[in-house]
Amino acid sequence: MGFLKKLFQIVSGKKYRNCPSGPALDPVAQRALKAGLINSEQIMAYCDSYTTGLSNDALVEGLGSNWCIGSPQEAAETLESLGRYGHRFFYDIVFRVYSDGASGEGRQEVLDALVASGRYGSPETVRMQVAAQEPSEEKELVFSALESAMEMLENLRSVFRLLEDKVNGSYLPKDYSAGILAWDLGRLVTVARMSLDCKYIGQDELNRILAHVDGELGSHFSSWPQFAKSYIIGRASWAGQNMTLGGIIGIAEDLMTDEKSPWVLSPL
Known part of the structure; x- marks a missing residue:
């Protein structure tokens, strides 16, 4: 089902789908599930339970096409990466480069920051591999990351x-300087x-995972509107301005104002 059709269903009143067998009762889980609400409303999942209520075809398609997940190992790797790095790893770098007023497109500054991060190995070793003519796995990873980061930098420039x-x-x-943790937490839950x-x-x-998300909520956010800003900035920095972004902002606005919204009923 396309995003616009799902959005029409939401606007038409099919919102906040509750699990017929009952909600998750653990308060920690309930708070963490609310961190995933923008995303779960987007895909028409249950809003209150561990299970999403999605069909098997939708699950396989969603995980496979959007996340390249088709096995327990791939799921574990993706979830670990989302929890530890997410898109905020790139965002923190490109926002700093953007705020510092990098000359030109900022490519060298972003590359230097990626190498210095230590994510791809010892900075000194990776710096030598990047400068060398010979290919290497670390060099390939860094330059692949560079392309992702540069795309995010352009998106950030377009929406700032x-x-x-x-x-x-x-x-x-x-x-914007507060970062995009909410974007990563919401997707991690889903x-x-x-x-x-x-x-x-x-x-x-x-x-x-839900306990981790709940801890991050308590440490970094004081309200759902604050969370929504972080999520929307993350989404915009990831894919720029488009019609889907407008739809997601609309979902967030509804969650912040609708008297039946789980956010309104259970403030952070």
């Missing part, structure tokens, strides 16, 4: 100080739930 929603108003520079439904992970692992 232009984003807004009906509750928060126009987003200020301090909102991918973990879908992975549970596909039996790629077990309930204990999902519980661990």
Whole structure:
């Protein structure tokens, strides 16, 4: 089902799908599930349970096409990467480069930051491999990351100080500097739930992930509108301005204002 059709269903009133067999009762899980609400509303998943309620075809297609997940190992690797790095790893680098007013396109500054991060190995070793003529796995990883980061930098340039929603108003520079943790947390919740439904992970692992998400919520966010800003900036930096972004902002606005919304009923 396409995004616009799903969005039409949401606008038409098919919102906040509750699991017929009952919600997750653990308060930690319930708070963490709310971190995934923008994403779960987008894909028409249950809003209150460990299971998504999606068909097997939708689960396989969603994990396979969007996340390249088709096995327990791939699910574990993706979930670990989302929890540890996510898109915020690139965003923190490109926002710093953008804020520092890098000359030209900023490619060298981004490359230097990626190497210095240590994610791809010892910075000194990786710096030598990048400068060498010979190919290497580390060099390939760094340059692949560079392309992803440069795309995010261009998207950030295109949306900086232009984003807004009906509750928060126009987003200020301090909102962009706060980062995009919410974007990663929301997707982590959804991918973990879908992975549970596909039996790629077990309930204990999902519980661990939800507990992690709940801890991050408590440490970094004081309200759902604040969370929504971080999520929307993350989505915009990942894919830029397009019709889908407008739809996602609309979902977030609804979650912040609808009297039946789980966010409104259970403030952060």
